Amino acid sequence: MALPDSILRRLEEVVDPDRISTGESNLSLHAKDESFHEPHLPDVVIWPKDTEEVSRIVRICHDANIPVTPWGAGTSLEGNPIPVRGGVVIDLQQMNEILGIREDDLQVDVQAGVVFKDLNKKLARYGLFFPPDPGASATIGGMVANNASGIRAIKYGATKDLIQKLTVVLADGEIIRPGTLAFKTSSGLDLCRLFAGSEGILGIITEITLRLVGIPPEFLSATVSFPDAESATQTISQIIRSGLSPAALEFLGINCVRLVNKYTEEFDFPESPLVFIEFHGTNKEGLAIDLDLVRGLCEDNGATHFQAGIGRQARAKLWQARYDLHDFILREHPGLEPMAIDTAVPISKLPALVTYAERIALESDIIGYVFGHAGSGNIHMPMMGNPRDKTSWDVLEDINHRLVEYAISLGGTATGEHGVGIGKMQFMEMEHGTSLKIMRQIKHLFDPKGILNPGKMF
Ligand SMILES: Cc1cc2nc3c(=O)[nH]c(=O)nc-3n(C[C@H](O)[C@H](O)[C@H](O)COP(=O)(O)OP(=O)(O)OC[C@H]3O[C@@H](n4cnc5c(N)ncnc54)[C@H](O)[C@@H]3O)c2cc1C
Structure with a gap:
């Protein structure tokens, strides 16, 4: 109409x-x-x-x-x-104003259109930062609405964990302000968390008060190569279980490592699965002890190459290469489009999920670019294809379906951080069963006319 x-x-x-x-x-x-x-x-x-x-x-x-x-x-x-x-x-x-920084409370008030990278640039002057990092130039409103997380979720949580207060315009134009500035509360239902991940179907978030974190004085990073994906992901699971608290624990399958080597000048990693590890802390000595423990675990699992003591600049380049991976994959397949995989599973099931993903990619004769925020059990495998070529696109759809189904059977989820949108709607019934009915009722309560971002999620 x-x-x-x-x-x-x-x-x-x-x-x-x-x-x-x-x-x-x-x-x-x-x-x-x-x-x-x-x-x-x-x-x-x-x-x-x-x-x-x-x-x-x-x-x-x-x-x-x-x-x-x-x-x-x-x-x-x-x-x-x-x-x-x-x-x-x-x-x-255009609602991109930082409205106030309360450094003593580690809080910031922003309009929803503030880009998180701009926010972090400003916060750096106060020795503070907002940890979730989706890599792309996302707005804070979009991050709340998708409950974005990214590489540091393993230590600092996802966006939903860092919301203190929201201003939301409801479907009929009414303005509500759920949440509190107190660090903790047991007061009533947690509407802030309900809006986190709601993808614009319940209301329009216009202002957000975020909880911040002090920039750690010391960082320590390492890259570790493994003979195969299974030993790499098993090590990741063991690092988590050992009580260590890495700030990032990223996995790159062999096809991704090849692209990093091809499209960056700085790196020439062995062509085998790679893990990036980062620790944040208050002193170098403590971090070095943690890293030694990690080195031991990696070696026990057959790591073939362990490089630690990466300097500030090299570390920045390393993360940049990790962020650029999406672009490298697109460059490698001009004219094709990516179908996203964003499954997440309990950490002990990570080796099974990654092995399964690599196996079905191989069997289906497609290149499986497996990578992800492995420390939080979240694995991506963008698959490149032509949505207008039905036969080959159906193969990707089938892999998408099998992978999500497998992740859910392991106790996991169809989407660890990208949200449901259109692509993962088909899995909502499978993942949520009878809870989906309650979600639909909540949607109806907030938006009885169904005008907010219609045609999504359910
Ligand atoms: C290269 C690349 C890498 C990425 N890596 C990651 C990653 O590591 N981790 C991760 O979590 N995500 C990642 N993403 C996905 C994406 O960046 C995030 O989901 C991000 O949060 C989207 O923010 P946005 O501002 O672009 O929102 P949009 O895409 O514009 O919108 C997101 C959703 O929220 C709704 N929405 C937007 N603003 C509001 C608002 N103010 N109130 C209510 N609803 C709203 C929209 O209707 C939509 O449903 C990546 C994306 C790219 C392109």
Whole structure:
């Protein structure tokens, strides 16, 4: 249904003319995220500047039954912000003010459109940081809505663990402010956690108070090569069980190591599975003891190459290479699109999941780029293909299905951090069973008309 002119006129009354657009290029920029999912054009894109404007926009849409899809930076990998039913996209990127830093309480108040990298640059002056790191230039609102996590979740948790308070515009335009500034609370139902991972289907998050962490004075990193994926992932599981507390524990399968060697000048790792390890702490001596324990575990599991004592600059390059892996994979397969795998399992089941992923990739004759935040049991395997070539795309769909099914059978989940979006909707019943009914009822309670990011999650 095209947006009636009368509604467009009313929306134009809410924001300045340069913050509302029906122009083709703006609509196209908001039709697709970073996934392969089919683009859908919205009817109009609006860039509000504060909560009040968001509320007025949503109220108009609510009265007229117009779909509303919030948009952060569009870096999702499962079609999460694609406006599948058209309507209004509310792009929060101009709500990008850091509203206040309370360094003594380790808290910051931000508007939802603040990009987490910009936030961390600012916080560095205070010796503080916000640990979740999805690599891409995501907004804090998008990170809350997808419950993003990334490489440091193993030590500091996911975004949901660091939310103190939210400001949310509900489907009828009402503004609520769940949460507390206190470090702990037992007061009532935890609405902040309900909005974390809600992908824009329950409300539009406009402001967030985050809990921060002090930047650790010392870092220690190591890279370790293993003869096979099983010994690498078994070691990861043992490191966690031994009570050590790494800040990052990343796995790269052999195909990923090849790409890092090919596309970076700095690195020439042995062509075998690789683990990146990082410890954060207050003094070098303590970290060195931890790393020695890790070295012992790695050697016991047959590690073939252990490099520690990586300097600050090399460490930055190492992480950059890890972040760039997604781009390396795209560069290696020009013209093809990635289907994302984002399964997560209990840590003891990691070796089984990785071995299974590599085996079915091999059997299906596709290149399995297995990597992930292995320390938190989260494994990706982007598979490159052409969504318009049904026969070959069906092979990828089948692998996606088998891998998710296997992860769930191991007690795991279809999505560790990317969210459900469009791509993982098909697994919700399998993963949640009868709980799905309650989720649907919650959605109905918050959004009885179904206008918020319709066509997603359920
Ligand atoms: C190369 C690459 C690597 C990545 N690596 C990781 C990773 O390691 N870990 C990880 O967790 N993710 C990763 N991601 C995925 C993505 O970056 C995250 O999911 C991120 O949180 C999305 O944020 P965004 O601002 O782009 O949100 P968008 O993609 O714009 O939106 C995300 C979802 O939230 C909704 N939404 C957006 N803003 C709001 C709001 N203010 N209120 C309510 N709903 C809202 C949207 O409707 C959508 O459903 C990666 C992506 C890329 C491209």
